[in-house]
Amino acid sequence: MSTEDVVSALLERHGTTYAEEAGIRLADEPAPLWQLLVLSLLLSARIRSSVAVAAARELFDAGYGTPRGMRDASWQDRVDALGRGHYRRYDERTSTQLGGLAHVVLEVFGGDLRRLHEQTRDLGGDLQQFKGIGPAGAAIFCREVQGVWTDLAPYVDRLAADGAERLGLPRSPDELAALVPARDLPRLVAGCVRAARDEKVVDDVLGD
Incomplete structure (x- = not known):
């Protein structure tokens, strides 16, 4: 061939x-960038990608497609949404991580990851400041966001x-x-x- x-x-x-x-319509806008970060965290676990994707859809359908929506949800609400996506092996730990992720994105970046993009010199490294995002999760985010962050x-x-x-x-x-x-x-x-x-x-x- x-x-x-x-x-x-x-x-x-x-x-x-x-x-x-x-179902993320990726664009250089706060909500889809947040959703990609959530998806990258979910995909970081030792779990099938199809389960991580299903869990992300459940979270977004439940109203957690913005940092504020995720932060304002109860820990149990997040666990329940993850469970509906069959993300059960890591649901409790991940619920805690997602709450923390939302808090940091809101407090440090005003809910807008474009601010991280503007100031970073090492996106892959800086993404790992978020608990639950390691090298694999950072790579997932960078692979996909390069379509809108073309630099x-x-x-x-x-x-x-x-x-x-x-x-x-x-x-x-x-x-x-x-x-x-x-x-x-x-x-x-x-x-x-x-x-x-x-x-x-x-x-x-x-x-x-």
């Missing part, structure tokens, strides 16, 4: 970002680079970004991450 064919198949079959799966692009972490290599694509962020229009880079990176995590994705794109 040509590189163009691999990229086309990957985008078509596996190029949905986690934000899209969770971060091309952001390709090691996991995405590993997936690209398995598909016969370049590991280099610049070379990988050159394969698609800028708007499609988060989708390409998302597909590469899936390829790194699941051999079936590689087989589906390249053929058995």
